[in-house]
Amino acid sequence: MMRRLGKIRDYAIEKMIFISGIAAIIFVILIFSFLVREGGSFFGEYDLKNFILGHFWYPASDPPRFGILPLIMGSLVIVLGAGILAVPLGVMAALYISEVAPKGLKDLLKAGVEMLAAIPSVVVGFVGMVTLVPFIKTAFNIPTGLTALSGCIMLAFMAMPTIVSISEDAINAVPWNYKEGALALGATKWQIMYRIILPAAAPGIIAAVMLGIGRVIGETMAVMMVTGNAAVIPSGFLEPVRTLTATIAAEMGETVRGSSHYKSLFAIGAVLFVITFIINFIADTYLHKNKEQ
Amino acid sequence: MDAKKSQKIAFGVLLATTLAVVLPVLFIIMIIIKEGITAINWRFLTTMPSNGMRSGGIFPAIVGTIYLVLLSVAIALPVGVMAAIYLNEYAKDNILTRIIKLSIVNLAGVPSVVYGLFGLGLFVIFLKFGVCLLSGALTLAIMELPVIITTSKEALSTVPLSFREVSLSLGVSRWQTIRYAVLPHALPGIMTGTILSISRIAGETAPILFTAAAFYLPRLPGSLFDQIMVLPYHLFIISTQIPNMPSKSTYGTALVLLILVLMMNFTAIVVRTYFRMNKKW
Amino acid sequence: MVAKITVNNLSCRFGKSQSVKKLDLTVLENEILGIIGPSNSGKTTFLRALNRLNELHPHYKQQGEIFIDGKNILLEDPELLRKRVGMVFALPLSLPLSVVENVIYGPKRHGVKSKKELEELAERCLRSASLWEEVKDRLNGAALKLSGGQQQRLCLARTLAVEPEIILFDEPCSGLDPLSTAKVEETMVELKEKYTLVLVTNNVKQASRVCDRTAFFLMGELIEIDKTEKIFISPEDKRTEEYVTGRFG
Numbered sequence: 088m089m090r091r092l093g094k095i096r097d098y099a100i101e102k103m104i105f106i107s108g109i110a111a112i113i114f115v116i117l118i119f120s121f122l123v124r125e126g127g128s129f130f131g132e133y134d135l136k137n138f139i140l141g142h143f144w145y146p147a148s149d150p151p152r153f154g155i156l157p158l159i160m161g162s163l164v165i166v167l168g169a170g171i172l173a174v175p176l177g178v179m180a181a182l183y184i185s186e187v188a189p190k191g192l193k194d195l196l197k198a199g200v201e202m203l204a205a206i207p208s209v210v211v212g213f214v215g216m217v218t219l220v221p222f223i224k225t226a227f228n229i230p231t232g233l234t235a236l237s238g239c240i241m242l243a244f245m246a247m248p249t250i251v252s253i254s255e256d257a258i259n260a261v262p263w264n265y266k267e268g269a270l271a272l273g274a275t276k277w278q279i280m281y282r283i284i285l286p287a288a289a290p291g292i293i294a295a296v297m298l299g300i301g302r303v304i305g306e307t308m309a310v311m312m313v314t315g316n317a318a319v320i321p322s323g324f325l326e327p328v329r330t331l332t333a334t335i336a337a338e339m340g341e342t343v344r345g346s347s348h349y350k351s352l353f354a355i356g357a358v359l360f361v362i363t364f365i366i367n368f369i370a371d372t373y374l375h376k377n378k379e380q
Numbered sequence: 381m382d383a384k385k386s387q388k389i390a391f392g393v394l395l396a397t398t399l400a401v402v403l404p405v406l407f408i409i410m411i412i413i414k415e416g417i418t419a420i421n422w423r424f425l426t427t428m429p430s431n432g433m434r435s436g437g438i439f440p441a442i443v444g445t446i447y448l449v450l451l452s453v454a455i456a457l458p459v460g461v462m463a464a465i466y467l468n469e470y471a472k473d474n475i476l477t478r479i480i481k482l483s484i485v486n487l488a489g490v491p492s493v494v495y496g497l498f499g500l501g502l503f504v505i506f507l508k509f510g511v512c513l514l515s516g517a518l519t520l521a522i523m524e525l526p527v528i529i530t531t532s533k534e535a536l537s538t539v540p541l542s543f544r545e546v547s548l549s550l551g552v553s554r555w556q557t558i559r560y561a562v563l564p565h566a567l568p569g570i571m572t573g574t575i576l577s578i579s580r581i582a583g584e585t586a587p588i589l590f591t592a593a594a595f596y597l598p599r600l601p602g603s604l605f606d607q608i609m610v611l612p613y614h615l616f617i618i619s620t621q622i623p624n625m626p627s628k629s630t631y632g633t634a635l636v637l638l639i640l641v642l643m644m645n646f647t648a649i650v651v652r653t654y655f656r657m658n659k660k661w
Numbered sequence: 662m663v664a665k666i667t668v669n670n671l672s673c674r675f676g677k678s679q680s681v682k683k684l685d686l687t688v689l690e691n692e693i694l695g696i697i698g699p700s701n702s703g704k705t706t707f708l709r710a711l712n713r714l715n716e717l718h719p720h721y722k723q724q725g726e727i728f729i730d731g732k733n734i735l736l737e738d739p740e741l742l743r744k745r746v747g748m749v750f751a752l753p754l755s756l757p758l759s760v761v762e763n764v765i766y767g768p769k770r771h772g773v774k775s776k777k778e779l780e781e782l783a784e785r786c787l788r789s790a791s792l793w794e795e796v797k798d799r800l801n802g803a804a805l806k807l808s809g810g811q812q813q814r815l816c817l818a819r820t821l822a823v824e825p826e827i828i829l830f831d832e833p834c835s836g837l838d839p840l841s842t843a844k845v846e847e848t849m850v851e852l853k854e855k856y857t858l859v860l861v862t863n864n865v866k867q868a869s870r871v872c873d874r875t876a877f878f879l880m881g882e883l884i885e886i887d888k889t890e891k892i893f894i895s896p897e898d899k900r901t902e903e904y905v906t907g908r909f910g
Contacts, residue, residue: 093772097555101470107459108466109476111483111529115523118490120503133528157603180401183394199402206408207583209612210634214408217627247401277387298489305491307586308612312620332586333492339497339590342506356497359491367489371482376460472719542754546816550767551744551822560770561756567840 122360126353129153133347138354142330144318146338153351154359157320157339161235161328162304164321165314168239168305169246174296176243177250181295181357184251185258186280204248213308215241220313229325233315236324241309246299253298257291257377258284258316291377297370307332397585412634418634428598433445434625436598438633443600444513444608446639449582450593450605451517452524457574459521460528464570467529468536469558488526492586495523498592514604516592523587531573535566566654572648579644583637585612611637662689665827665857666711671725673706680706682881684725688827692851693858695872695889697865699904703881704861705751708829711859712746713739729827745770748868751832753812755804760796763804763815767823782822790818791848810841811853813847828852830860834867846871865905869893879899 130138133153141154184196218311219240224232261284283290315327316337337353342349427437463480471477499519509515539562547561548554585593595617596609601608615633618625666688674680675891681703688694696704700803711727713731713734727734734742744767755763764783765773772778783800792814796807804815813833820828830849834842849858849871862868868875869889876886877898885892896902 088491090772093556093591095610097553100555104462104470107462108471109457109480109481110463111487111525113514115483115486117502118494118498121498121506122494125497125501125505166628176397176401179394180398183391183398187391187394188398196398196402197407202409202642202645203402205579205583205641206405207585207612207637207641208414209585209616209619210638211408213412213630213634216619218411229495244401244404251401273389275383281390305489305493307491307493308616312616333494334496336586336589339500353497353501356494359494361495361557362487363491364486366407366595367486368482370489371485374632420754454878535858542752543756544716545717546750546754546756546819549712549743549748549750550719550819551740551742551766552770553740556770560766565757588757 089190122353124354126350126357129347129350129354133351136246136353142320144334146351151347152346155331155334157318158231158329158331158334158355160320161314161318162330163237164235164324164328165310165330166300166303168298168324169242170300171305172239172243173246173250177247177295177299178254178292181251181254181258181292182280182285185255186276186284186300196289200248200251203244204252205271208245208306208309209243209246209312212312215309215313223325223373225326231300231315231327233313233327234325235314235321235328238310238328238330239324241313242303242306246302247310248273249302250295250299253295254288254292256337257288257295260291260377261287266362288377290373294370294373294377297366297373301366301370304366305332305359305363307316307336311336331359335359394661400513401492403441409638412631412638415627416631416633416635419628420635424629425636429596430598433596433622435498435629438611438614438629438636440598440600440610441609441611441633442636442640444638445582445611447513447518447601448516448588448608448610449578451513451572452520452581453578454526456519456528456577460525461570463525463529463530464532464536465558465563469554469562476557484526484529487522488530490523491620492523495519495587496591496651498522499587504591510605511591511607512605513592513608516588516608516610519587519591520581520584523584524581525581527577528570528574531576532566535569535573536562539565539567543653545618563625568651572652572655575576575644575651579641579648582644583612583641585610585616588613611640662692664688665690665729666859667731669726669728671707671710672705672723673710673715674722675706676720678849680711680881684881686876686883686886687861687899688857689874690857691853691855692873693853693860693871695868695875696859696861696878697863697868697875698730698878698884699743700863701809702878702879704878705831706881707878708790708831708844710749710860711827711829712748714743717731724897726846744823746829746833747820747823748829749813749816749820749833749836751815753809753836755807755812755815757805757845758804759814760804760807761800764822766819767837785822786818786821787815789821789848789852790814791844791851808841810837810844812839813837813845816849817845825856827857827859830858830862832862832864833860835863842867858875865907869905877904879895879904 122199138153138155140156141152142156143152143154144157145152184193187329188196191331215237219237220232223234223237265283265287266279269283310330316329316333317327321328339352424437425440428439430436430626503509503515503518504511543561544557547557588610592608593610593613597607597609615637619630669685671681671684715721752856753865756766756869758769761783764786765831768779768782784793792811801805810858834845852858860872872889874886875889875892877884879900884897885896892901893905
């Protein structure tokens with residue numbers, strides 16, 4: 088009897104475990120379907136082509152115009168700028184931390200990077216707003232420091248923990264015999280690092296960069312606080328821009344449920360979802376490549 | 381230029397870049413401590429905001445953050461740990477498992493503001509919970525799921541296979557084996573991961589923008605279906621939306637949030653180190 | 662003598678590698694059957710087929726039948742089977758619990774709740790495993806603090822606590838010093854009055870010391886099985902002779 092009860096209990100628990108196991112799949116599907124449910128009918132009212140390629144985002148004008156090209160360009164400028172800054176810096180820092188730094192310093196630097204990952208994005212945004220933004224304003228002598236450049240710098244900084252720690256893992260995963268073989272041939276450590284370790288760790292580093300970019304595209308609060316949020320197609324780094332994420336965060340509160348504007352924001356969410364889905368998929372593929380080596 | 385010399389230069393450059401990455405962290409923390417410390421006193425921490433948030437304290441935001449975070453982790457932890465158990469103990473090497481893993485990776489990559497939209501669509505509107513503590517906590521719970529699953533799975537996989545074999549060889553069922561021979565030994569790792577996920581969630585703003593956060597609500601939530609004030613959102617609005625906000629209390633709010641988050645990180649590190657030192661096998 | 666375990670035409674494979682080939686063998690009640698042979702000869706795989714532990718391996722495949730007391734074990738509930746067929750592993754695998762908690766781990770999971778009953782059971786099993794005198798003052802101390810030999814006898818006590826009929830030993834002394842080994846061997850001989858024992862060992866001398874009958878495995882096949890003296894003094898097969906006299910392996 089006790090055994091029978093035990094069997095039933097085990098069975099029930101194992102079913103729950105299985106359901107929890109597939110919960111991740113369920114949630115991914117749920118997220119996408121709710122974005123579509125709320126935003127899908129937007130395309131009955133507005134043309135997909137005009138949505139993606141329209142140059143003007145005037146949701147409140149009459150008739151409203153929902154062209155997200157300026158927002159896509161805004162996000163792109165931020166990603167590009169942040170990437171240019173963060174990728175070389177992040178990879179170099181990862182190299183230094185994993186291959187050069189002595190033990191004590193290594194732990195200290197790693198703790199520093201971890202701490203950066205822990206700082207909430209509003210706090211980073213706030214500090215950027217009170218320090219970096221005025222600095223850029225005076226340094227470039229422009230009317231406002233709320234520019235794409237400020238966003239790029241802040242986000243480069245925020246993508247750093249992702250890029251550094253995943254690159255570091257990739258570098259650490261390079262087998263020792265690679266390094267020892269080259270050392271035995273009389274190569275210096277630095278030569279080994281850029282001729283052997285970097286190429287061997289490349290797939291992992293690419294994954295790190297992809298995930299860093301995913302982080303930048305998805306970041307909302309900090310970018311909203313320092314970029315000025317002007318929905319125009321940017322022509323340079325010293326102008327205000329508005330990203331996809333910031334648009335959702337800033338405007339959702341003002342919309343009427345069920346209106347075109349409301350739906351358009353869900354449609355933007357769906358676009359973001361698809362973009363990050365692709366990026367993460369690619370990153371994951373490269374991560375597996377790195378492991379297989 | 382000889383190889384030794386170029387190595388020296390290269391290492392110098394690497395060190396400089398690393399410092400360029402790490403030093404700003406200290407700068408952020410220093411500036412917030414320096415400017416914010418004067419704002420912090422008992423009154424600031426324990427009274428309601430007043431005068432359109434320009435004066436008074438941030439008590440409801442602190443309480444709201446704690447409620448929100450605890451509720452979300454209470455929801456996410458059982459699901460996350462069970463998912464990790466499934467992946468580490470039951471899952472076979474098949475398509476389903478691969479899809480689960482890919483879904484977890486994706487869940488981790490979904491932008492936080494998209495979680496906000498999802499929470500709005502599912503919890504606030506579809507399930508009619510409204511903008512409230514519960515909707516926000518559920519949204520955050522799904523968001524922290526990938527971290528809890530990944531770290532718990534990692535913790536489970538460090539428990540030696542032999543523990544499972546011993547238990548099974550005594551005729552103990554599979555679930556009982558996991559419950560009594562595996563889970564207790566994975567607990568420290570699961571705890572560390574959970575605390576880290578909490579600290580991340582505590583600083584999130586975008587997911588609660590449309591699901592839980594109140595702009596200005598000088599009282600404590602009375603039920604799961606009340607709106608709440610939350611520290612990160614509070615910091616966001618007082619630093620961007622309130623004209624003539626005294627900068628002292630903005631920094632003070634930032635400092636409180638920072639302390640809260642760093643304290644949790646520190647706790648996680650202490651837990652990890654403690655159990656590593658006392659590891660029994 | 663009554664047959665306790667009957668193995669008919671057993672083949673085991675992990676993925677592509679076959680580790681046991683068409684094995685026929687009988688284990689008698691209350692005997693110690695020794696299984697010797699060089700490494701990778703399928704000894705451990707055979708042993709783990711008897712309590713269905715191989716099934717944990719994702720790519721394990723098995724053909725043929727195993728009967729215990731005339732019942733096909735594949736038709737039995739594996740949990741009940743494993744209760745009847747206990748196992749002592751190659752390395753002393755104490756769980757990171759106290760000494761007494763290790764012993765009563767199984768009974769507790771099987772629903773024994775009474776504290777008194779558990780205490781008595783622990784003492785009885787530790788006595789049977791010849792460990793009681795050495796640990797009675799530190800029952801609540803960490804099991805992992807015991808010596809290797811003590812831990813191995815603790816594992817034995819833990820196995821005894823679920824009241825098995827058969828005990829499988831998988832090279833139980835491979836990590837032990839000669840003194841501890843002697844102690845474990847002594848215990849095994851005492852146990853055969855009540856249990857049926859199957860001992861896989863790399864140590865030919867150990868088989869000659871404790872086993873009633875001995876089987877010689879080579880490359881997954883059973884070469885010879887007979888009374889231990891016969892195997893060691895006048896084996897039928899030349900390969901057996903070469904192995905037991907130490908010419909290979």
